Amino acid sequence: EAGVAQSPRYKxxxxxxSVAFWCNPISGHATLxxxxxxxxxxxxxxxxxxxxxxxxxxxxxxxxxxxxxLKGVDSTLKIQPAKLEDSAxxxxxxxxxxxxxxxxxxxxxxxxxL
Amino acid sequence: xxxxxxxPQALSxxxxxxxTMNCSYKTSINNLQWxxxxxxxxxxxxxxxxxxxxxxHSGRLRVTLDTSKKSSSLLITASRAADTASYFCATRPSxxxxxxxxxxxxxxxxxxx
Numbered sequence: 196e197a198g199v200a201q202s203p204r205y206k207x208x209x210x211x212x213s214v215a216f217w218c219n220p221i222s223g224h225a226t227l228x229x230x231x232x233x234x235x236x237x238x239x240x241x242x243x244x245x246x247x248x249x250x251x252x253x254x255x256x257x258x259x260x261x262x263x264x265l266k267g268v269d270s271t272l273k274i275q276p277a278k279l280e281d282s283a284x285x286x287x288x289x290x291x292x293x294x295x296x297x298x299x300x301x302x303x304x305x306x307x308x309l
Numbered sequence: 310x311x312x313x314x315x316x317p318q319a320l321s322x323x324x325x326x327x328x329t330m331n332c333s334y335k336t337s338i339n340n341l342q343w344x345x346x347x348x349x350x351x352x353x354x355x356x357x358x359x360x361x362x363x364x365x366h367s368g369r370l371r372v373t374l375d376t377s378k379k380s381s382s383l384l385i386t387a388s389r390a391a392d393t394a395s396y397f398c399a400t401r402p403s404x405x406x407x408x409x410x411x412x413x414x415x416x417x418x419x420x421x422x
Binding site for chain 1: 340342344350351352353354357397399401409410411412413414415
């Protein structure tokens with residue numbers, strides 16, 4: 196079974212630029228999550244999708260971050276414009292269903308904002 | 310905000326020794342999970358313990374949960390160099406929140422040969 200795929204693995208941009216991350220969850224997984232992990236901290240949930248609907252985006256900085264999962268499969272997370280404090284690893288995870296207890300994580304995208 | 314705090318922040322042991330790390334959390338939970346993260350990689354689910362369970366085993370892992378103290382511990386027995394990683398506890402709330410997991414700050418474990 197293929198795992199959660201993410202791209203790119205690394206991205207370096209300058210502040211005020213835009214960046215987008217892509218995630219392909221495990222086939223058949225209805226729930227998709229985006230997390231931000233700042234160095235030395237645990238992951239923090241940014242947004243959770245159930246199929247193509249948003250379940251929780253309470254910690255998403257909506258003035259600069261946006262995410263979509265148009266067909267209920269792949270998802271894209273965008274930052275526009277980026278700030279220095281956005282430097283982090285962005286992790287995508289999926290679970291079989293909303294109540295599914297185990298989340299499967301992708302390798303992450305390491306973003307550096309200069 | 311971080312729900313849990315792991316203790317210690319860092320732990321260094323010799324191969325073959327046991328490693329114990331602790332997690333404290335703040336609100337009522339449905340379950341508590343432990344994840345491992347190797348350097349520069351994503352997280353891997355290790356074990357889940359539900360709020361009505363007190364102890365659970367999986368291979369060399371033993372997890373305990375004390376809901377009265379809002380704490381959990383993860384024991385890795387007979388550690389190996391490959392166990393070197395960061396370990397995070399994550400809690401799922403007992404009410405609302407869907408399947409939202411809130412992660413702790415992590416324990417960095419180093420197992421030396």
